[in-house]
Amino acid sequence: MGNKRLFLLLIGLILFIAIMGFSLGERRNLTWPERFVNDTVAYVQQWFYRPAGYFAGLFEDVxxxxxxxxxxxxxxxxxxxxxxxxxxxxxxxxxxxxxxxxxxxxxxxxxxxxxxxxxxxxxxxxxxxxxxxxxxxxxxxxxxxxxxxxxxxxxxxxxxxxxxxxxxxxxxxxxLNGQAPDVKSIPATVDGKESESYGFIETYNRETGQLLMTRIAENDPLEEGDIVITSELATVFPHGIVIGEVVSRQVGDFGLTHTAYIEPAAQLDxxxxxxxxxxxLSQTELAEELAEQEGEASGAEAPGQ
Amino acid sequence: MKFRWVLLIMFMLFILEGTLAQWLIPLEWSGRIVPRFTFVFVLYAALYAGRHRALLLGILFGMLQDVVFYGHLIGVHAFTMGLCGYVTGLLLEHRRAPMLASLSVIGIVYLLLESLIYLIYRVFRLTADPYDWVLMQTIMPSFFVNLVFALAVYIPARRWFERIGSLRGAEEDES
Structure with a gap:
């Protein structure tokens, strides 16, 4: 009896580790149970979050x-x-x-x-x-x-x-966590010095509540009090969105580049x-989309001929 | 008290964890106090309705939390809540534990659960915070909040789960 229980426990452990490993990181196509559960629960949650926030806001206002x-x-x-x-x-x-x-x-x-x-x-x-x-x-x-x-x-x-x-x-x-296997880093620059300043927002420090910006060049003009925004050089993220204010700047771990601490601008709770x-859509994406539409159109015509 | 009513109540508690509780926690404490109301119910199930019910509820509501707030991984809460519920049931089910005893069990198992969750995130390198810092910053404050919740629902939760447990026991006797 005890052996059987231990056996089942180990099977469970292996199963869950497999699920965790599989679900880690980017997954584009979520399965239908996930989509169904999420949308159903989301539908119920919206009746609670906003009214609660409204009442909390009333007291805050006073x-x-x-x-x-x-x-x-x-x-x-x-x-x-x-x-x-x-x-x-x-x-x-x-x-x-x-x-x-x-x-x-x-x-x-x-x-x-x-x-x-x-x-x-x-x-x-x-x-x-x-x-x-x-x-x-x-x-x-x-x-x-x-x-x-x-x-x-x-x-x-x-x-x-x-x-x-x-x-x-x-x-x-x-x-954000530079060491984690699944999280991105955000390319950033300084408002007003877009062409000279560049770095990556990589890690959030929970102890201080500040973001760490890394890989800043030594001759970068970034300094305390500057407003950090998302960079134009990034392809995925839009540019010019305020991230926060520079609190301090120091030489990085290997002495080759600098790092800076940034106080986030938005309140996140x-x-x-x-x-x-x-x-x-960018130019290449537009072209791809057009090609796809044309392909579909010709594909639809083909059987008729 | 039917089992499905308990399921409904636990589902409502799960909804409140992600919505109302977020507004009740003061700004300075947000991200540090973790409401785990469903887990308290899983432990009451383990103590008064048997380990299999606890395992089922733990996996069910753990999985619900994992899927709904899917960020890094799926399965962390399902595994830890199921395991903690089952082990508690295995050691202590049907002992007719008095209030103080069951509250201390809930407290100890709660610490175990938080440590297990931290360990899994640490193994997958999703957090880099040292354990002693996490213990003082999040686990201890949430420990007290959840213990107060456990105390508040002790009487109704015990009554519901004892009834479910005795129903099941009666069925087993008949068969």
Whole structure:
């Protein structure tokens, strides 16, 4: 009897290790039970997360009533500056469009920076401290695909890691870990020094609550207080999304490159609304899509002949 | 008390873990307090309704958590919750444990569960935090929160699971 129990335990152990190893890392096609369970649970979760957040927000509002006057003052100054900048922006945009026209930009080049922001509600957050994923109420039906970047008005939250038909899962930047086998690093640069500065946001330090930016060149002009944004040189991620502020910079482990600590700009707990950034198709992807459509069209014609 | 009602109640607790509990935890503590209400119920099942029920509930709700919040791996919670529930049942089922005894068992097994989960993530190199830091930062605060929850639901949970356990026992006697 005892032997049989031990045997079953070992079989169970092997089975679960196999499942864990198999499910680790990127999987594009999720099985239908996963999709079904996820969307069903997501449907129930959305009835709870937002109302709870609404009531919590009410108490928060009462507590922060005193700060509203100050905030109003600051916003008014910001608005004045905004109105001034809008003028300059409109002029530059017109100028830019005229120049693009002159230089014969292709359609894909022109629309390269026209990001589409898809609004999404948060429907729940994982309670597990080693796997703090966030679930959103948009999925592949709304045009969400893997690796799309998720932001709030403050800054970068994370990227979409799993997509289901009616919901999706976000891996927040607090899960970044340079040593882990399945997590990406985010190419980053400094706002205002885009052409000279470059590095990778690689690891989140849970003890200090800061992000580690690595592989910064020695002669890089990055310094304390700079605002770090996602880089234009990345192909997957959109560029210009605020990540955080540089807190300190030091020589890296091997002395060849520098590293910097970055304080994240966005608050990552108790989120209610986020934006999913949809990057327009690049030129090669557009060409591929066209070829695919043509292939389908000719394939449909062929049997008729 | 039918078994499916307990399933429904545990499903609601699972939903609350990911939604309402997130808002009740103060900002300074978020990411450090881990609500494991379903696991407390799995342990009550182990103590009062038998080890097989606990194994079933542990694997079922562990798998639900793994699939719904799928980030790195699937199977961590299913394996650890099932194992902890089964071992507790194996050692202590139908002992008619009094309140203090069952609460201390829940506390000890809770620490075991958190350590096992940490160990698995550590083996797969998904976390690099040292164990003593994790113990002080997340495991100990959550330990107290979950123990308070266990105390709060002790009376109804014991009644439900004892009834399920005795029903099953009666069936076995007949056959």
């Amino acid at each position: 507590r922060t009533m005193g700060q509203i006057y100050d905030e109003n003052e600051r916003l008014r100054t910001a608005l004045a500056a905004y109105a001034r900048d809008k003028n300059a922006y409109d002029r530059m945009k017109l100028e830019n469009e005229r120049l693009m026209e002159r230089l014969d930009f292709t359609e894909a080049q022109k629309t390269k920076n026209d990001y589409e922001y898809i609004f999404a509600h948060v429907i729940s957050a994982s309670p597990d401290p080693y796997n703090r994923t966030i679930k959103l109420d948009v999925g592949s039906k709304q045009g969400i695909t893997e690796n799309m970047v998720v932001t709030t008005v403050d800054g970068l939250v994370g990227y979409i890691s799993r997509v289901y038909p009616l919901s999706s899962t976000v891996t927040p930047i607090t899960e 108790k989120l209610t609304d986020v934006f999913v950034v949809k990057v327009p």
